Amino acid sequence: MNQDIKAINEKVKQESEFIERITSQINRIIVGQKYMIERLLIGLLCNGHILLEGVPGLAKTLSVKSLSDTIQTKFQRLQFTPDLLPADLIGTMIYHGKTGEFSVKKGPIFANLILADEINRAPAKVQSALLEAMQEHQVTIGDNTFKLEEPFLVLATQNPIEQEGTYPLPEAQVDRFMLKIIIDYPNKTEEKEIINRMTSGDEIKLDKIITPQDIVNARNVVNQVYIDEKIKDYIIDIVFATRKPAEYNLNEIKPLIEYGASPRASIYLTLAAKAHAFIRRRGHVTPDDIKSICPDVLRHRVILTYEAEAEEKTSDQVIKQILDNIEVP
Amino acid sequence: MTCYFIYGCKIKRHLRNITVLFGIIFALSSNALTQLEDSVVLNAKVNKTRLPLDEELKFNATLTWNKDIFDLSFDMIEPPNCENLYITGNFFASDSKSTPNGQVVSNHYGFLIKPVNVGSATIGPVSLTYTDNISGEEKTLTTSPITITVTKPLSDRLYPFKIAAKYLVMSIVIFIIFWTIIHIIRKKRENKKALMELKSRPTLETIYTDELKSIYLIRQTIGNKEFSSKISLTLKKYLEEKFELKLLGATTDRIITTLSTIDLLNQEIVDLLMSIFDFCDKVKFAGKELNQDNVDNLQFKAETFISNMKNIVNSDDRGVKDEPGYKSNKRKS
Numbered sequence: 001m002n003q004d005i006k007a008i009n010e011k012v013k014q015e016s017e018f019i020e021r022i023t024s025q026i027n028r029i030i031v032g033q034k035y036m037i038e039r040l041l042i043g044l045l046c047n048g049h050i051l052l053e054g055v056p057g058l059a060k061t062l063s064v065k066s067l068s069d070t071i072q073t074k075f076q077r078l079q080f081t082p083d084l085l086p087a088d089l090i091g092t093m094i095y096h097g098k099t100g101e102f103s104v105k106k107g108p109i110f111a112n113l114i115l116a117d118e119i120n121r122a123p124a125k126v127q128s129a130l131l132e133a134m135q136e137h138q139v140t141i142g143d144n145t146f147k148l149e150e151p152f153l154v155l156a157t158q159n160p161i162e163q164e165g166t167y168p169l170p171e172a173q174v175d176r177f178m179l180k181i182i183i184d185y186p187n188k189t190e191e192k193e194i195i196n197r198m199t200s201g202d203e204i205k206l207d208k209i210i211t212p213q214d215i216v217n218a219r220n221v222v223n224q225v226y227i228d229e230k231i232k233d234y235i236i237d238i239v240f241a242t243r244k245p246a247e248y249n250l251n252e253i254k255p256l257i258e259y260g261a262s263p264r265a266s267i268y269l270t271l272a273a274k275a276h277a278f279i280r281r282r283g284h285v286t287p288d289d290i291k292s293i294c295p296d297v298l299r300h301r302v303i304l305t306y307e308a309e310a311e312e313k314t315s316d317q318v319i320k321q322i323l324d325n326i327e328v329p
Numbered sequence: 330m331t332c333y334f335i336y337g338c339k340i341k342r343h344l345r346n347i348t349v350l351f352g353i354i355f356a357l358s359s360n361a362l363t364q365l366e367d368s369v370v371l372n373a374k375v376n377k378t379r380l381p382l383d384e385e386l387k388f389n390a391t392l393t394w395n396k397d398i399f400d401l402s403f404d405m406i407e408p409p410n411c412e413n414l415y416i417t418g419n420f421f422a423s424d425s426k427s428t429p430n431g432q433v434v435s436n437h438y439g440f441l442i443k444p445v446n447v448g449s450a451t452i453g454p455v456s457l458t459y460t461d462n463i464s465g466e467e468k469t470l471t472t473s474p475i476t477i478t479v480t481k482p483l484s485d486r487l488y489p490f491k492i493a494a495k496y497l498v499m500s501i502v503i504f505i506i507f508w509t510i511i512h513i514i515r516k517k518r519e520n521k522k523a524l525m526e527l528k529s530r531p532t533l534e535t536i537y538t539d540e541l542k543s544i545y546l547i548r549q550t551i552g553n554k555e556f557s558s559k560i561s562l563t564l565k566k567y568l569e570e571k572f573e574l575k576l577l578g579a580t581t582d583r584i585i586t587t588l589s590t591i592d593l594l595n596q597e598i599v600d601l602l603m604s605i606f607d608f609c610d611k612v613k614f615a616g617k618e619l620n621q622d623n624v625d626n627l628q629f630k631a632e633t634f635i636s637n638m639k640n641i642v643n644s645d646d647r648g649v650k651d652e653p654g655y656k657s658n659k660r661k662s
Binding site for chain 2: 004005009226228230231282283284285286287288291323324325326327328329
């Protein structure tokens with residue numbers, strides 16, 4: 001094996017050791033939801049924000065809270081409401097009558113892990129303030145610009161069933177999220193375990209496993225994970241298939257796609273695949289990593305046509321069809 | 330209305346004509362009956378004058394008289410003399426009916442007669458002598474002879490048709506047998522030809538082993554990475570064709586999972602394939618470097634895998650369980 005890749009493999013094995021410890025800590029509170037926890041870690045490792053979608057009561061908030069408990073970071077939960085203002089989020093200038101000066105009062109966004117609960121309940125100006133902070137990793141209050149402390153990760157949730165009185169995120173803003181995760185119900189065994197665990201009355205306290213510096217170090221290693229040219233070509237083929245399905249013998253999905261995925265999808269797909277390989281304690285990316293992470297990266301980036309909606313086709317179905325038909329290297 | 334009136338007149342005219350016609354018929358018949366009632370009459374008749382040799386006819390002699398006028402005594406009637414005919418049985422019946430002139434009695438003397446030979450036959454005259462007890466008068470009544478034509482028996486007449494039908498049936502049977510034999514021979518010949526073609530055609534295993542060998546020959550030109558890539562792609566194509574699976578978009582894990590569901594494949598074969606694919610993946614995606622021994626070993630393993638698959642039946646009996654996302658890629662043949 002190439003010496004560099006061998007070294008990366010060794011490094012990955014060494015640095016990814018904390019993943020299992022974090023997972024086992026979170027599993028002390030969360031039953032099942034392995035997929036969601038893994039995606040949260042991918043977001044953490046790639047510095048990519050995550051949009052969680054699922055009906056209420058699926059432990060979305062609890063999972064994020066548990067993840068933050070295992071890291072020595074500042075965690076903030078923001079409940080988005082229709083009357084929320086941007087200043088409530090990022091902070092404001094406060095006038096002191098005694099001194100006759102203004103001072104900065106930083107908002108709750110100055111934290112490492114932000115849980116934006118029900119993001120679609122806040123008006124567009126609040127959403128855009130948050131999304132700007134997400135993109136720039138900095139906030140401007142008055143004349144002062146403040147850098148947000150790393151790691152800075154926004155985990156937003158939205159409820160797919162209550163659409164009344166909500167402000168759905170525009171496509172351009174949804175695109176800022178690296179992953180969109182659909183949370184599903186637990187199975188019977190998991191549900192039983194949830195009952196046992198949540199009705200025992202015991203308060204579980206999680207150990208702090210890693211520091212923000214560990215996350216920054218891990219991110220550096222993730223960036224070094226080897227990705228072969230063949231895999232890059234595979235990623236490009238997938239993304240291009242969403243834009244020009246006919247070129248990939250996917251004529252049947254051509255009328256279903258209004259807009260294909262952006263280059264940001266290719267970037268995030270590469271990064272997420274690297275993080276996925278890191279979690280699997282591998283120093284190189286395989287097609288399995290791509291296939292595993294692909295729906296979460298593309299789900300909110302493949303915009304379907306009205307015809308597709310009329311046929312009750314989902315972007316997940318379209319992505320699956322693409323993945324089944326693009327030749328794996 | 331006019332039309333109805335005209336049609337009404339026409340109908341009335343027809344009815345009048347019909348009434349007149351019936352009147353004439355009635356007058357004539359009553360006259361005949363009156364004549365009959367005044368005398369003693371002996372009539373002879375047959376039910377048919379032309380008959381086949383194997384059938385029989387009825388000869389009937391009827392004596393009719395008015396009982397109120399005549400008081401007759403007579404002997405039994407003698408059977409007629411027949412030429413080329415013979416009597417097989419006889420019967421007697423009597424009936425009477427009341428008329429305005431008195432009671433008319435009829436005695437029927439019947440004979441069943443069969444022909445002897447084909448040709449002409451004659452039923453001789455029948456005579457009957459009676460005595461009128463009132464007048465004491467004795468009279469003999471004689472009927473006329475009746476000529477009969479005897480034809481060939483019906484069975485003889487149908488004979489040519491029967492023969493023709495027999496020959497037709499025989500011909501059809503012979504034709505069917507002949508056609509079946511030809512069909513069987515042709516089918517056997519076709520099967521033999523197909524078998525010969527099949528034998529002469531290279532098997533899937535031969536084709537892909539040759540392909541692996543050709544890849545091995547160009548390994549130095551294409552480089553080790555491309556070599557392993559081509560080896561895994563060839564095996565993937567082979568599996569697609571062998572089991573009619575769609576493996577284009579399948580990763581190594583997916584391929585192994587799918588193959589594990591095929592009943593015909595034992596774990597040893599699946600493990601061998603997994604080791605080949607894993608090795609190829611490491612070369613392709615993890616930058617693993619190959620030396621000559623690795624290349625030879627990979628080539629050997631790939632050829633061994635295909636060779637081991639030889640005895641495993643193709644496609645239809647593959648026993649693949651339903652695998653989500655894996656549609657059959659059955660070729661149209």
